[in-house]
Amino acid sequence: MTGSAEASPGGKSLADALDEIIVATGASAGGAFFRALVRSLGEALGVRCVIAAELACDDRLRTLAAVAGGEFTSFDYRIAGTPCGQVAAGAVVHYADHAAALFPADRPLAELDARSYLGAPMLDPDGDVLGVLAIIDDAPLPDATLARALLTLFASRCAAEIERMRADAALRQSESRYRLLVEDSFELVAEVADGRYLYTSPGYAEVLGYDDDELLGSVVQSLIHADDRRAVSAAIQEMAAGGGRSPRMIYRYQHKDGGWRWLESTVRVVRGGRAVGGGGVRGRSGRRLIIFSRDITKQRDAEDALRASEEQLRTVIASSTDSARRKLDEGSLRESHAMATALLNVPTYAAVLVDRGGTILALNETAVGRLHQHARALGKQPGESLVGACVFDLFPDDVRDARRARNEKVFETAQRGRYEDERDGVWTEYSIDPVFDDASTDGAENHEGGERQISRLAIFSRDITDRKRDEAHLRQYTQELEELNRELAQTMDELGRSREELREKSVQLEQLLAAAREHGRRDALTGVLNHGAVTELLGDLVAAGTLCAVAMVDVDGMKVANDTYGHRLGDAVLVAIVAAIADDPAGAIVGRYGGDEFLVVLPGADGDAAMAYADRARAVLSVARVAARESGAGIPVVASIGVASFPSDAATAADLIERADEAMYAEKKARREGAAPTLPAARASNADAGERAA
Numbered sequence: 001m002t003g004s005a006e007a008s009p010g011g012k013s014l015a016d017a018l019d020e021i022i023v024a025t026g027a028s029a030g031g032a033f034f035r036a037l038v039r040s041l042g043e044a045l046g047v048r049c050v051i052a053a054e055l056a057c058d059d060r061l062r063t064l065a066a067v068a069g070g071e072f073t074s075f076d077y078r079i080a081g082t083p084c085g086q087v088a089a090g091a092v093v094h095y096a097d098h099a100a101a102l103f104p105a106d107r108p109l110a111e112l113d114a115r116s117y118l119g120a121p122m123l124d125p126d127g128d129v130l131g132v133l134a135i136i137d138d139a140p141l142p143d144a145t146l147a148r149a150l151l152t153l154f155a156s157r158c159a160a161e162i163e164r165m166r167a168d169a170a171l172r173q174s175e176s177r178y179r180l181l182v183e184d185s186f187e188l189v190a191e192v193a194d195g196r197y198l199y200t201s202p203g204y205a206e207v208l209g210y211d212d213d214e215l216l217g218s219v220v221q222s223l224i225h226a227d228d229r230r231a232v233s234a235a236i237q238e239m240a241a242g243g244g245r246s247p248r249m250i251y252r253y254q255h256k257d258g259g260w261r262w263l264e265s266t267v268r269v270v271r272g273g274r275a276v277g278g279g280g281v282r283g284r285s286g287r288r289l290i291i292f293s294r295d296i297t298k299q300r301d302a303e304d305a306l307r308a309s310e311e312q313l314r315t316v317i318a319s320s321t322d323s324a325r326r327k328l329d330e331g332s333l334r335e336s337h338a339m340a341t342a343l344l345n346v347p348t349y350a351a352v353l354v355d356r357g358g359t360i361l362a363l364n365e366t367a368v369g370r371l372h373q374h375a376r377a378l379g380k381q382p383g384e385s386l387v388g389a390c391v392f393d394l395f396p397d398d399v400r401d402a403r404r405a406r407n408e409k410v411f412e413t414a415q416r417g418r419y420e421d422e423r424d425g426v427w428t429e430y431s432i433d434p435v436f437d438d439a440s441t442d443g444a445e446n447h448e449g450g451e452r453q454i455s456r457l458a459i460f461s462r463d464i465t466d467r468k469r470d471e472a473h474l475r476q477y478t479q480e481l482e483e484l485n486r487e488l489a490q491t492m493d494e495l496g497r498s499r500e501e502l503r504e505k506s507v508q509l510e511q512l513l514a515a516a517r518e519h520g521r522r523d524a525l526t527g528v529l530n531h532g533a534v535t536e537l538l539g540d541l542v543a544a545g546t547l548c549a550v551a552m553v554d555v556d557g558m559k560v561a562n563d564t565y566g567h568r569l570g571d572a573v574l575v576a577i578v579a580a581i582a583d584d585p586a587g588a589i590v591g592r593y594g595g596d597e598f599l600v601v602l603p604g605a606d607g608d609a610a611m612a613y614a615d616r617a618r619a620v621l622s623v624a625r626v627a628a629r630e631s632g633a634g635i636p637v638v639a640s641i642g643v644a645s646f647p648s649d650a651a652t653a654a655d656l657i658e659r660a661d662e663a664m665y666a667e668k669k670a671r672r673e674g675a676a677p678t679l680p681a682a683r684a685s686n687a688d689a690g691e692r693a694a
């Protein structure tokens with residue numbers, strides 16, 4: 001690897017590199033996240049190639065993003081006989097050198113002239129492998145400790161992103177199926193939040209004249225007839241409070257041309273998730289309404305026409321004598337109802353007019369065909385017109401009584417009845433409307449009090465098998481959409497936790513690295529800075545022009561002590577020396593310069609302060625003793641100290657150390673001769689310095 005294990009290229013710390021990777025990827029998602037990740041990882045680790053790839057099937061990888069030589073690339077390849085194949089089995093794989101030679105079938109390794117490879121699996125919470133995060137370089141990678149930690153951290157983040165992308169794709173696919181289903185199954189589909197349209201299906205243009213986006217943002221209630229708004233609002237509020245789906249609502253809705261259309265609607269509450277229209281918009285409460293509607297204007301017009309025809313029919317019958325009415329034969333009845341029959345011919349609906357006994361007074365062509373089907377299923381051959389026949393005789397025994405009871409209930413309550421029946425997989429919707437003998441719709445609360453009575457029933461029916469099937473599919477897809485919404489929310493929560501865990505692990509890793517780095521800067525025996533660390537510190541101070549001083553401390557008689565008492569006592573002497581010279585209020589920074597020599601750095605100290613420090617250290621050393629192991633006798637600790645200051649005594653760190661070294665040897669020489677040095681430590685002559693060589 002071309003980068004350092006402890007720092008990124010250019011001397012940048014790993015903590016800075018981690019921060020940059022997190023910043024580069026934190027605000028992105030999907031392909032942008034993976035591209036940012038491979039680029040920033042490559043820069044942080046200084047490697048030639050970084051690959052983030054998804055396991056497309058058991059034997060193939062498809063790159064989510066890859067960077068080689070600073071350029072983005074992509075490929076899809078088989079993993080058999082490659083190190084990525086081993087990673088796809090769930091293991092972290094490291095080849096320090098000769099990677100291309102070890103895997104001759106791996107063409108990308110050969111093209112990159114790869115020598116080293118390191119890969120980590122992207123694992124989901126269940127431990128299944130979703131993909132591979134790998135680095136490849138044209139230089140050996142003998143120590144992959146730090147790179148392994150980085151790849152393991154970000155591989156888990158990649159797995160979370162893949163799961164989020166898959167959940168998002170599944171959600172979009174489900175939404176697409178959902179839109180196609182509802183738009184094909186219902187004339188009108190709208191999505192509403194906070195009382196305003198978020199989405200309208202193409203049916204709004206076909207049925208009501210509004211373009212696809214013309215209603216978006218407008219208030220729903222503004223287009224509902226003023227007389228119907230309160231009832232519609234109450235139905236929606238009642239449904240929203242209880243959840244689920246509203247009862248069917250019938251109301252008038254304004255066409256773009258200013259006219260009115262009758263709509264029949266149901267409403268469903270959807271909480272959370274994305275909008276059916278794909279915009280991801282929701283109301284302030286997080287609740288959205290899906291409104292499914294049909295245009296029933298023709299049916300309502302037919303019902304109104306039927307009531308008008310019933311008035312004419314009542315007049316005809318009322319003008320006849322009782323005996324004449326009793327003698328009405330099928331032909332005359334058909335003639336009396338010619339207008340009613342024409343008005344009952346409403347497309348798609350079977351319409352039948354019956355009296356209380358079930359006698360068919362009029363019916364449309366659709367009803368004729370449907371009732372003939374029922375009769376033939378029972379083995380009967382009714383007349384072609386069916387006028388005058390009993391409608392109950394055309395149904396099987398097991399439903400005849402139920403149909404008679406429904407009609408009777410409408411006669412008794414004077415309220416419209418609505419029913420849905422299923423038989424042999426076929427669903428039929430019935431609407432039974434009372435027809436009053438005075439053509440009034442006021443009801444018949446008190447027949448004995450002079451109120452007009454119900455004389456007939458208008459029965460409308462239609463086949464709703466396709467609608468029922470579509471509604472079942474709609475419920476299924478709605479449940480699927482809600483489940484995907486929950487999964488997406490869970491994935492996003494996990495993604496957030498993954499990012500937080502990544503940050504925590506990054507902090508932990510940096511702490512470990514800092515500890516390891518600090519450990520590498522320390523002398524193993526004494527715990528003070530080692531030679532490289534203490535000279536680096538001094539060099540930084542001098543380069544910054546900071547006032548400072550140094551003291552060179554050399555232990556006298558170390559060879560004799562080691563030879564006489566053993567190296568263990570010699571080590572104890574060195575530790576005692578450190579204790580004496582480091583414990584000082586001047587903020588002394590001690591480093592082991594080499595063997596029995598120590599370099600003490602005194603930031604902010606001038607020459608006088610350095611001399612004062614040396615005097616304090618000598619005083620502490622004068623009473624220091626190390627106990628001999630065998631005899632227990634106290635062995636004195638003796639050291640020579642020379643000091644020099646920057647910038648008065650030297651202009652560079654190397655010269656400063658040399659001046660202090662000269663002063664230290666001047667003191668050592670004076671001690672041998674039995675006299676203390678008379679000159680300031682930093683003023684020792686060059687002749688005295690020659691003693692060091694001797």
